Amino acid sequence: MSLHPTEFDADFVSRLRAGDEAAFRRLVGELHGPLSRLARSFSRNDSVIEEAVQETWLAVIRGIHSYEGRAPLRSWVFAILVNHTRKLAVKAQKQFRLEQGRYGEDSPGRDEDGDDPLGGRFEADGHWRDLPAPWDLADPEATFLTAEAKAVVEQAIDAMPESQRRVVLLRDVEGMGSEEVCNILGITGTNERVLLHRGRVRVRQALDTYLRGGATAQPAPRRERSPE
Amino acid sequence: MNCEHVAHAASDYIDRKLGLRGRFGVWMHLLACSACKAYVEQVRLAKLALRAVRGTAEPAEPANMDALMASFRAESKKRPSDS
Ligand SMILES: [Zn+2]
Numbered sequence: 001m002s003l004h005p006t007e008f009d010a011d012f013v014s015r016l017r018a019g020d021e022a023a024f025r026r027l028v029g030e031l032h033g034p035l036s037r038l039a040r041s042f043s044r045n046d047s048v049i050e051e052a053v054q055e056t057w058l059a060v061i062r063g064i065h066s067y068e069g070r071a072p073l074r075s076w077v078f079a080i081l082v083n084h085t086r087k088l089a090v091k092a093q094k095q096f097r098l099e100q101g102r103y104g105e106d107s108p109g110r111d112e113d114g115d116d117p118l119g120g121r122f123e124a125d126g127h128w129r130d131l132p133a134p135w136d137l138a139d140p141e142a143t144f145l146t147a148e149a150k151a152v153v154e155q156a157i158d159a160m161p162e163s164q165r166r167v168v169l170l171r172d173v174e175g176m177g178s179e180e181v182c183n184i185l186g187i188t189g190t191n192e193r194v195l196l197h198r199g200r201v202r203v204r205q206a207l208d209t210y211l212r213g214g215a216t217a218q219p220a221p222r223r224e225r226s227p228e
Numbered sequence: 229m230n231c232e233h234v235a236h237a238a239s240d241y242i243d244r245k246l247g248l249r250g251r252f253g254v255w256m257h258l259l260a261c262s263a264c265k266a267y268v269e270q271v272r273l274a275k276l277a278l279r280a281v282r283g284t285a286e287p288a289e290p291a292n293m294d295a296l297m298a299s300f301r302a303e304s305k306k307r308p309s310d311s
Pocket residue numbers: 230231232234257261263264265
């Protein structure tokens with residue numbers, strides 16, 4: 001696991017264009033997981049996700065020669081994924097409706113507007129109802145790298161409304177800048193700030209429960225590919 | 229600025245997205261309020277914890293990696309002079 005993902009520079013792009021297989025392998029190794037995970041916020045249909053990521057890689061292979069470097073390579077790849085996944089998710093949804101005459105599992109996600117993870121935590125005068133207390137972690141970074149803590153965070157991410165999850169994945173998990181993320185997702189900076197904060201509040205809440213010895217989470221099994 | 233305002237502004241404060249007045253307001257509040265101080269610190273730690281789950285939930289490469297490499301090779305051959 002890398003806390004500091006590789007930056008892909010102009011030299012790296014030239015290597016991709018020159019057909020350097022090691023470079024392409026590294027690009028895939030670095031981004032395939034994050035792409036799949038982001039795709040999951042657009043659809044819960046495994047075959048849609050697989051197809052979207054597959055098409056993204058093919059589009060990267062074909063498009064790298066015309067990539068102009070206006071956006072960082074990483075954002076360019078993510079933007080391709082978002083386009084493909086949106087289209088495929090809509091198509092799959094239509095198909096499902098035609099066949100079943102009703103909305104499927106892929107129907108529009110949980111209502112983001114109703115999500116207020118700070119709701120009910122304050123008195124009318126703006127004071128805390130229950131005071132937050134410090135966690136007293138000697139080495140927070142080490143704590144967060146344990147499988148158990150990661151599972152807590154993963155569960156909190158999975159429980160987020162989709163639009164919130166996308167922003168959190170790109171901003172805090174991938175570490176992209178807010179302008180990049182707004183461009184990839186087509187949202188305003190204000191919206192991005194709100195969604196990011198709500199996501200962090202949820203993660204803080206989950207960690208608070210965990211660190212105070214409340215509910216523990218089992219480390220999630222890695223997602224296995226379904227057999228063809 | 230009360231505790232509720234500070235809690236809502238926590239991410240903007242951490243990411244330095246507040247204007248001078250907002251930042252000063254939060255800073256003043258945090259000097260006097262240990263609950264908000266703990267809270268803002270925990271939001272900062274939540275951000276750190278999110279960074280730690282990068283790349284943990286999905287397979288690192290596609291099932292058909294060999295086919296993908298073949299496509300890459302084929303496309304590169306079509307453009308031998310490009311680099
Ligand atoms: Zn306070």
